[in-house]
Amino acid sequence: MLLLKIMMHLGLIHCEVDHAVFSGQWTSPPHPSIPMPSNGEPLMLLIPVHIDDGLVATNSIPLYNWFIAELCKDIEAVELGLASLYLGIRIIQDHMCHKLWLSQKAFITDLLTTWNLTLSNCHTSLVPLHHKLHTLPEAPPNSLPDIPDTDIKVNFQCLVGSLIYLAVCMHPDIAYVAMALGQHNSNPTCAHLLAAKGVLQYLARSLEFSLEYGLDSSVISLPVQETVKGCILTDADWSTDEKDQKSISGYCFYFLNSLVSWSAIKQKTMALSSTESKYYAMTHMMKEGLWLHLFLKLHDLPIPQLFPLLCDNQSTLALVQLKSVSSCSKHINI
Numbered sequence: 001m002l003l004l005k006i007m008m009h010l011g012l013i014h015c016e017v018d019h020a021v022f023s024g025q026w027t028s029p030p031h032p033s034i035p036m037p038s039n040g041e042p043l044m045l046l047i048p049v050h051i052d053d054g055l056v057a058t059n060s061i062p063l064y065n066w067f068i069a070e071l072c073k074d075i076e077a078v079e080l081g082l083a084s085l086y087l088g089i090r091i092i093q094d095h096m097c098h099k100l101w102l103s104q105k106a107f108i109t110d111l112l113t114t115w116n117l118t119l120s121n122c123h124t125s126l127v128p129l130h131h132k133l134h135t136l137p138e139a140p141p142n143s144l145p146d147i148p149d150t151d152i153k154v155n156f157q158c159l160v161g162s163l164i165y166l167a168v169c170m171h172p173d174i175a176y177v178a179m180a181l182g183q184h185n186s187n188p189t190c191a192h193l194l195a196a197k198g199v200l201q202y203l204a205r206s207l208e209f210s211l212e213y214g215l216d217s218s219v220i221s222l223p224v225q226e227t228v229k230g231c232i233l234t235d236a237d238w239s240t241d242e243k244d245q246k247s248i249s250g251y252c253f254y255f256l257n258s259l260v261s262w263s264a265i266k267q268k269t270m271a272l273s274s275t276e277s278k279y280y281a282m283t284h285m286m287k288e289g290l291w292l293h294l295f296l297k298l299h300d301l302p303i304p305q306l307f308p309l310l311c312d313n314q315s316t317l318a319l320v321q322l323k324s325v326s327s328c329s330k331h332i333n334i
Contacts, residue, residue, distance in 0.1 A: 002050070006074050008201075010067065012045065017294045022047045025300065034062045047132050055083055071211035089169055092210070099214035102170045108203050112164055116146070117200055124205035125198060128177045134242055147193070147269060156188035159196045166203070170211045172252065172262035173198055179248075179264050213258045230255045231308040232289055236281035238269070238274040249281035253288060255304075261288055275315040282311055282320060 004014065007022045011030060015021040026043040029036060030101055036043065037059055039222045044068060046057040060062045071077050083091050088107040091101045112118060131137065147155055167178035184192050234251040246267050253261035265284065271277035289307065296303045311317055 002075065006071065009272060010070055012047070015295070015298060018048075019293060019299065020049050021295075022049070023299050030063075031066050033065075034060065034066055050087060053087060055086055087169070088165075090210075097214070099212065101210040103210035104166060104170055105207055105210075106151075108166070108207055112200055112204055115159070115197060115200055117197070117204065118159040122201060122204045125201040126199050126205065128174050128202040129180070129195065130198060131195070132240075133180050133184065133192065133195065136189075136195060139194050143194055144190055144283050149190070152190055152193055152317045153188055153229065156193045156196060159193070159200075160185060163196065163199055171203075172259065173206070174202070175262055176250065176264040176321065179266065184334050185264070211259065212222065230257075230304050231310055232285050233277070233310050234281050234285040235312065236271075236274075237276040238277045241266070247277035247280070247283045249277075251281065251285040251288065253285075253294070256302075261292065263288065273318060277321060278311055278313045278316040279319055282309065285309065 008014070010024070011026065012022040012024040015023060024043075024045045029043065034043065041059065044057075045064050046065060048055055056064055056067065057236075058067075068077065068079050082093070088104060089092065090103040090106060091100060092103065110140075112122065132143070141309075148163050160178065164175060164182060167175045173257050181192065181196055181199075230253075232251055232253050234249075235246050236249045238247050239245045240248055248264060249267055250264045251262065252259060263284065267277065267284075269280065271280060273275040286309070293303060293307075295301075
């Protein structure tokens with residue numbers, strides 16, 4: 001509450017769609033020492049906060065210095081300079097080329113060390129998961145000699161928690177497997193723990209990979225011309241889980257040529273066809289798209305006028321554009 005009061009007192013606005021983000025714009029300087037930008041734009045601050053850590057994006061260094069000085073009047077704050085590490089994510093910037101890279105190499109390396117998987121003795125993997133989790137082969141005897149059976153559950157939950165953190169922050173390539181493993185948290189077996197360790201072997205192979213922002217349009221090859229700056233790609237399987245017959249929804253959200261949001265989640269309702277499962281996936285994707293649109297609008301950031309939503313199922317596209325309820329869709333609630 002103290003931080004909220006300070007931010008509001010300095011003229012910052014609490015974001016309505018994400019309460020961990022503050023923003024401010026000034027058409028006149030909040031302090032005489034702060035000059036206005038030469039391009040005629042207003043002064044700007046955008047501040048995401050996580051517990052006691054925060055970042056500041058701004059178009060004015062004097063404004064940033066004023067903000068830090070005002071903040072330190074009421075709370076003890078440590079200014080670390082140009083952002084290079086935030087919440088375990090390494091930030092690498094190239095100001096000349098207007099690019100940056102996000103990497104979790106250090107976090108993954110520590111995770112590998114914790115599980116006795118060093119780069120010298122770790123057999124890397126091309127894929128994060130080799131078997132469906134409901135058809136895993138039995139674990140070989142003594143496959144986890146350092147972990148007694150009574151500790152399987154706590155070790156599994158700890159490892160999967162780390163994998164989910166990686167998947168949420170900057171590893172869309174393990175979004176599905178982290179979600180799938182998380183569904184076995186209540187009663188994991190030795191085979192499930194081995195499968196989770198197999199994800200670490202995949203991460204060891206992709207250790208140098210990072211998310212790049214500020215890509216040239218020539219880097220991305222997408223099916224329609226309008227998708228060069230942004231689009232959402234969505235898909236779903238149909239009844240993959242043989243136990244509950246539910247499908248998996250997934251999407252990737254590209255904005256300004258870069259991947260900014262992704263998801264893989266089990267659907268709440270049993271789909272009666274592949275068309276229906278992809279329809280539910282588009283609904284899941286649309287909720288994220290509306291949230292991102294609101295976030296950009298509230299902070300006066302550029303919003304694309306046309307934002308393609310891409311799906312590879314013709315029946316689903318026809319269902320989306322159908323103005324009336326058909327016999328095949330009347331059971332779909334809301």
